Amino acid sequence: xxxxxxxxxxxxxxxxxxxxxxxxxxxxxxxxxxxxxxxxxxxxxxxxxxxxxxxxxxxxxxxxxxxxxxxxxxxxxxxxxxxxxxxxxxxxxxxxxxxxxxxxxxxxxxxxxxxxxxxxxxxxxxxxxxxxxxxxxxxxxxxxxxxxxxxxxxxxxxxxxxxxxxxxxxxxxxxxxxxxxxxxxxxxxxxxxxxxxxxxxxxxxxxxxxxxxxxxxxxxxxxxxxxxxxxxxxxxxxxxxxxxxxxxxxxxxxxxxxxxxxxxxxxxxxxxxxxxxxxxxxxxxxxxxxxxxxxxxxxxxxxxxxxxxxxxxxxxxxxxxxxxxxxxxxxxxxxxxxxxxxxxxxxxxxxx
Numbered sequence: 001x002x003x004x005x006x007x008x009x010x011x012x013x014x015x016x017x018x019x020x021x022x023x024x025x026x027x028x029x030x031x032x033x034x035x036x037x038x039x040x041x042x043x044x045x046x047x048x049x050x051x052x053x054x055x056x057x058x059x060x061x062x063x064x065x066x067x068x069x070x071x072x073x074x075x076x077x078x079x080x081x082x083x084x085x086x087x088x089x090x091x092x093x094x095x096x097x098x099x100x101x102x103x104x105x106x107x108x109x110x111x112x113x114x115x116x117x118x119x120x121x122x123x124x125x126x127x128x129x130x131x132x133x134x135x136x137x138x139x140x141x142x143x144x145x146x147x148x149x150x151x152x153x154x155x156x157x158x159x160x161x162x163x164x165x166x167x168x169x170x171x172x173x174x175x176x177x178x179x180x181x182x183x184x185x186x187x188x189x190x191x192x193x194x195x196x197x198x199x200x201x202x203x204x205x206x207x208x209x210x211x212x213x214x215x216x217x218x219x220x221x222x223x224x225x226x227x228x229x230x231x232x233x234x235x236x237x238x239x240x241x242x243x244x245x246x247x248x249x250x251x252x253x254x255x256x257x258x259x260x261x262x263x264x265x266x267x268x269x270x271x272x273x274x275x276x277x278x279x280x281x282x283x284x285x286x287x288x289x290x291x292x293x294x295x296x297x298x299x300x301x302x303x304x305x306x307x308x309x310x311x312x313x314x315x316x317x318x319x320x321x322x323x324x325x326x327x328x329x330x331x332x333x334x335x336x337x338x339x340x341x342x343x344x345x346x347x348x349x350x351x352x
Contacts, residue, residue, distance in 0.1 A: 027125040029199040029259040029268075033337065034124070036272070037279035037311045040335055046080045046278055048340060052162040076162065078155035082280055083131075083138040084334040085123050087116040089318070093325045113331075117290075120331050125261035128337055129268075141199075141268050144275055144339035145169070145347045154342060167339070168269070168346030176207045176267070176351050181251050188269050188346040195269040195344070198256040204267055204351055205258035209246050267348040274341030279312025280334040290315040290331060311335070 040046050057070040089112050099108040131140035132151070143151040147166035148159040159166045168187035173180060188195055200208075249256045254269070262268070281289070290313050312335040318327040339345060 027121065027128075027259050027261045028257045029197075030121065030125045030128050030261065032197065032257075032272070033128065033275075033277040034310045034313075037277045037335065038338075039311060040082070040278045040280040045082070046336060046338060047077050049075045049077050050157075050162075050165065050340075051075050052164050076157065078157055078165075078340075080139060080155055080278075080336050080338050081133075082334065083127070083136065083336045084280075084332060085120065085127060085138075086333075087120040087123070087331045089113055089116050089315075089329040089331060091318075091327055093320075093327065096327070116331055120333060122261070124333055125259075129262055129266070131337070139337050139339075141270065141275065141337070141345070141347070144337070144342050145268055145270070145345035146342075155338075165342055167342040167344075170346075170348045171350065173265075173267070173348040173351035176204060176211070176348075178211055180348065181208075181267075184267075184269055184346050184348055185252055185254070188271065188344050190344060193271060193273065193341075193344055194252070195254045195271050195346075197270045197272055198251065198254050198268065199259050199262055199270060200256060200267040200351075201262050201264060202258045202260065204265075205249065205256060207352070208249060208251070208256065212246070212249070265350045265352065267351050269346040269348075271341070271344035274344035275337070275339040277310075277312070278335045278338050279310060280336075281311055282314055282332070282334065284316075286317050286319070287314050287332070288317065289313070 051074055053074045055072045055074055057068045057072050059068070061067065089109075091109055091112055096108055127138035128140055130142055131138035133139040133143050133154070139155075143154055145167040146154075147169045149169055149171060152159055154165060157165050168184055170180070170184065185195060312333050314332045314334070316330040316332065318329040320327055
């Protein structure tokens with residue numbers, strides 16, 4: 001019903017004390033990596049040695065054979081640059097003043113934190129799945145789980161020179177099949193190390209579900225299932241029921257997650273021991289570790305609260321510019337996405 005001015009001029013609207021995000025999309029892949037960060041404490045670059053080939057010296061020997069003293073170098077250092085992303089939190093002093101007292105419905109500053117925190121997660125998800133590592137672009141799954149076809153260099157090393165420094169990459173996958181998934185899984189399984197996470201789009205997740213559906217045998221309970229009554233309730237009286245569709249999918253034991261930020265046509269195979277997030281914390285009196293809210297259904301909430309966030313997620317305290325009656329702060333993520341063993345990761349591109 002529509003109230004007339006007799007009521008609307010004497011009564012305020014009812015506004016829920018919460019912002020419902022209509023833009024930020026769910027990204028379980030990103031949250032998986034951010035929850036288990038490695039530390040980047042100092043240094044201009046993040047480096048580590050890799051072994052790119054076996055030595056050919058030594059070998060089997062007889063009782064009094066002369067031993068091989070040839071020394072061979074089969075190690076080189078990979079190097080990754082520091083990357084950072086930010087979202088500004090800006091409020092006018094007039095706005096925060098007007099947002100005080102009995103007239104305040106929701107906290108303006110906290111709401112702005114929430115909104116920008118969610119937007120920062122969207123930006124970080126884009127960095128995770130599409131970054132190419134050049135300039136200010138982050139390194140990502142795109143260039144880690146690939147070969148020299150698209151990314152000739154990774155971690156400052158040439159993949160044509162160090163062939164073991166490549167992941168699996170299938171350029172034009174086409175229709176998704178169990179055989180193609182098996183080939184990709186075999187390619188990124190080395191010894192006892194195999195993928196422990198697959199990330200893909202909703203469309204490809206459903207395509208894989210469709211591949212499995214014909215192999216599922218229907219089971220009907222002789223006791224039946226509870227029936228809904230006329231009011232939608234479920235009484236104790238049983239009736240015949242059925243179920244279709246999956247809520248959880250795996251391939252060879254690897255869980256498959258549907259992530260709305262995965263680019264169209266992409267299917268990533270990830271070994272979280274060989275790929276992850278390295279967090280870098282700025283050390284300054286005006287920069288603090290940002291905390292998540294104690295209770296929030298936002299994904300995630302950027303408001304400082306009671307639960308500490310992961311390494312690399314920080315907030316530069318609110319400051320006033322000299323020529324504006326405003327306060328400005330910055331939500332920051334710093335570090336990089338790094339693969340220490342690219343060959344344990346793979347990409348199926350152009351999948352349908």
